Amino acid sequence: MPTQMQRPLLLLPFFLTSLLLYCQPISTVASPDPTFSPSNGTDYIRSGCGATLYPEICYASLSRYASAVQNSPGRLARVAIKVSLLRTxxxxxxxxxxxxxxxxxxxxRAAAALHDCFSNLGDAVDEIRGxxxxxxxxxxAGPSTESFQFQMGNVQxxxxxxxxxxDTCTDGFEDVGDGEVKTEVCNRAADVKKLTSNALALVNSYAATGTP
Incomplete structure (x- = not known):
């Protein structure tokens, strides 16, 4: 079994493969609608982002995908998950x-904190991918409310x-002295957490609709 120290070297190709397999252009999520107005789509995204903890970050990260989202809560949630996966x-x-x-x-201590952070991020990537x-x-499976709730429960x-x-990724840095690496990792982790938090909020909003 790979040791904790070997795990980053072994798993890096996996993440690069994940980007190729799961982060295709988001514009392919929905077929173009000739009656759809991009301005309506961005308005819809801004409205949907109101349900998140970080609405401005939500809108900034998703507004470019208005033509893919259109006015669909399911597409909005799916795009948000995809953006979260890419950033994570x-x-x-x-x-x-x-x-x-x-x-x-x-x-x-810094080395151990980085290894632990990477391990946690690896788990997060697997979970977002799932x-x-x-x-x-x-x-x-068709317009089944029971099936929809089961599937959305898994996503949630x-x-x-x-x-x-x-969130656990940066726990190990509590015992590490202040420095450039600690600051950069913690700041970037905070940004990633905000995107995932927003995606979860949009998933919850979609689940609350009760229909696929």
Missing amino acids: SHMAAYVSNLSRQSDFGADN SLKQMRQVGA TWMSAALTDE
Whole structure:
């Protein structure tokens, strides 16, 4: 079994593969609607983002996908999950690189904190990826309310777990002295958590509609 120190080296190709497999252009989420107005789509996204804890970040990260979202709460939630997956994967790759460099440094506590952070981010990527896969299957079994609630329950559980793992990522830095690496990792982790939090809020809003 790979040791904690080897895990970043072994899993980095996985994250790069994940980006290729799961982060295709988001514009392909929905077919163009000739009657759709992009301005209506951005208005819809701004309104939907009102249900999140960070509405301005939500709108800034999703408004460019108005033509894909149109006026669909399901598409909005799916796009938000996809953006969260992309950013979390990038964060994992970034921490992996720092972790490999820290193995040759003198600060063992910082090295351990980076390894732990990477491990948690790896779990978060898996969970968000699972959420996105489930979202793509919502409604495939037909307009069943029971099936919809079951599928959305899975999405909510995985997104909640991902948010917890992202939050835990920086716990190890509490015992690490202030410095550039600690500040940068914690700031980036905070940004990623906000995107995942927003995605979860939009998932919850979609689940509350009760229909696929």
